[in-house]
Amino acid sequence: MIHDAVVVGAGSAGLSCAHTLQDGGADFVLVSDTLGGRICYSADEGVNFGAYFVMANYHNAEKLITRRTRIDPLSCRFHDGRGKSFPTLSLNTLRRAPGFAVFGAVMANFIRHYERFKKDCEYMSQREAMERDPYIARLFHQPAERLIAHYRLGKVAEDYVSKFSYACTGVDMGTITALDFLNVCQGLVLPIHRFSFDEKAELGRLGDHFVRGVVTGHSVTDDGLHTVELADGSTVQAANVVFATPPVVTAEFLGLGEVRQTCQLYVVHAWGRLRPVFADQEMNLFPFTSPVIFTARQDDGSFLIYSRLPEIDLSEYFIEHEVISRKGWTKAMYVQGRAYIEQQYGDSTYVAGDHNGLGLEPTAITGVYAAHQVLNKLAR
Ligand SMILES: Cc1cc2nc3c(=O)[nH]c(=O)nc-3n(C[C@H](O)[C@H](O)[C@H](O)COP(=O)(O)OP(=O)(O)OC[C@H]3O[C@@H](n4cnc5c(N)ncnc54)[C@H](O)[C@@H]3O)c2cc1C
Structure with missing residues (x-):
């Protein structure tokens, strides 16, 4: 069977692409090893291990998630890394x-x-x-x-x-x-919320369009028939392909040139009692000189601690603590370098994701764009 499109990857970009194709009545298959990708919401723990917040103007990405509590920008403490700190509203803010x-x-x-x-x-x-x-x-x-x-x-x-x-x-x-x-600084001036992602509801919406699997190969014939091979030996054939995989993965499949480099991020979910200087506000924000990036109190009183090193000494921040779980991202966000990746190759190969800009909304938009290109072709 030859589908209108095969979408590889079900993060913000791939899911937005799939929803748009579905709404447009296209016959497509979405193949991915995870659902949500770097959204990475844990329903068991009620916290986000990937993307942490959505902004009020996430018009596309908001269709994938449910907003939870609003993050209070007035409840932050800004640290200078040399022992001095001030809350959002202080004499320093006036200065x-x-x-x-x-x-x-x-x-x-x-x-x-x-x-x-x-x-x-x-x-x-x-x-x-x-x-x-x-x-x-x-x-x-x-x-x-x-x-x-x-x-x-x-x-x-x-x-x-x-x-x-x-x-x-x-x-x-x-x-x-x-x-x-x-x-990202729009988050300082627009309302921002933590959010949840409902994997079961997403599976229900996609139905037979979704195939869980790892794509291991892709080929295209001279007359434009794409074949995507999965690790289990099965194949999907389609007239169009959308690679909504992370940039390094897409670059490998399509033999693209330079893509942006990534940062690394490590997330710890913990219970604990913060030291007094860190305890009065919802969030603590640190300068780049600090390997700990921020700490954030969650709705149930637990904490998320983000750092750029895999191992940090939590006792510097907590009087006592107990780690619930950890998540490491060796390729977290494509934020380094000025490489630009095109979104279309040939007549029927599309690229979506955070190649040229980061965040759930920009990536969702690249998925919507790829779907619009496919739907335009089907309408001709
Ligand atoms: C720790 C962290 C915090 C962040 N915080 C925020 C935030 O607060 N707000 C915000 O807007 N953004 C945030 N981001 C960025 C945001 O999460 C990403 O920009 C966005 O999720 C990228 O979406 P994507 O669909 O392009 O890629 P991904 O979400 O990475 O999706 C790619 C998909 O491809 C699949 N895949 C990969 N290889 C294969 C293969 N071979 N076969 C099949 N499937 C494959 C993956 O499983 C995944 O489903 C954060 C990211 C991280 C890591």
Whole structure:
């Protein structure tokens, strides 16, 4: 049987692609070894081991998840890594008021451009959408630290914003692009929520379209018939293929050139009693000099601790603690380098995911875009 499309990978990109194909009435198969990918919500523990929050403007990704509690930006403590810290609202915030005003204006301008860019990206490639908006293209090619210097945001960035960006990406201002930086910083000015992902409901929605398996090979004939091979020896054939796998995996399947490099993130879920300096706010945010990125109190009183090293000494932060579970991501987020990956190869091979930008919403949009290309062809 030859399907309209085979989608490989069921993270935010692959699921958004599959939903759009399903809504458009296409005959497709979604093949993946996991459902949700780096969404990675644990229903047993009620916590997120992958993506931690969604923003109010996640119009596509929100179709995949259920919002839970709102994260309170006023309940954060910002640490300087040398023993000094201040909560979100303090005398230091007042001192930084002029810098915050500039930051607010930069964010307002960015969000105006970015909302239009994201909408464009549902129907045109990211390259075309960037050609329509040179402001976004400039941000894509610029390190965040240059943007910070340009707007003289040094102190506000050092005390607050860079710590939030580090919490979202695990990297510093010299590594991340200005586009990724402003993208994640929307979380400082828009409502953000923890969320859950209902794997059973997703399986119910996809029904026979979903095949759990590992794809080990892909080939395409001269007349455009794609064959995807699975580890169990079975194959799926289709007129179109969408690789919604992580960039390194997609690059290997399609022989792509350079992709962005990843950061590593390690998550510990623990019970415990924090030391007094860490205990008064919901979250503690640390600077890049600290291997611990942030700690976050959960609804049931337990804690998530994110770090960029596999082993950290939790007794520095807790008077007493008990680890419930751990999750390590050796390829967490594709945030390093300026490589750009096209979204279409030939007539019928599409790429979706976080090749050119991070986060659940940008990746969901790449899946929607790939599905629109397939549906457009079917409509002709
Ligand atoms: C610790 C952490 C925290 C994060 N925090 C946030 C956050 O707070 N907010 C936010 O918006 N984003 C966050 N992100 C980023 C976000 O999770 C990712 O950008 C997004 O989930 C990527 O989605 P994707 O579909 O492109 O890739 P993935 O989610 O990686 O999906 C790829 C899919 O492909 C499958 N696959 C891979 N190889 C094969 C194969 N050979 N055969 C079959 N299937 C295969 C995988 O199993 C998976 O289902 C975080 C990421 C991490 C790791």
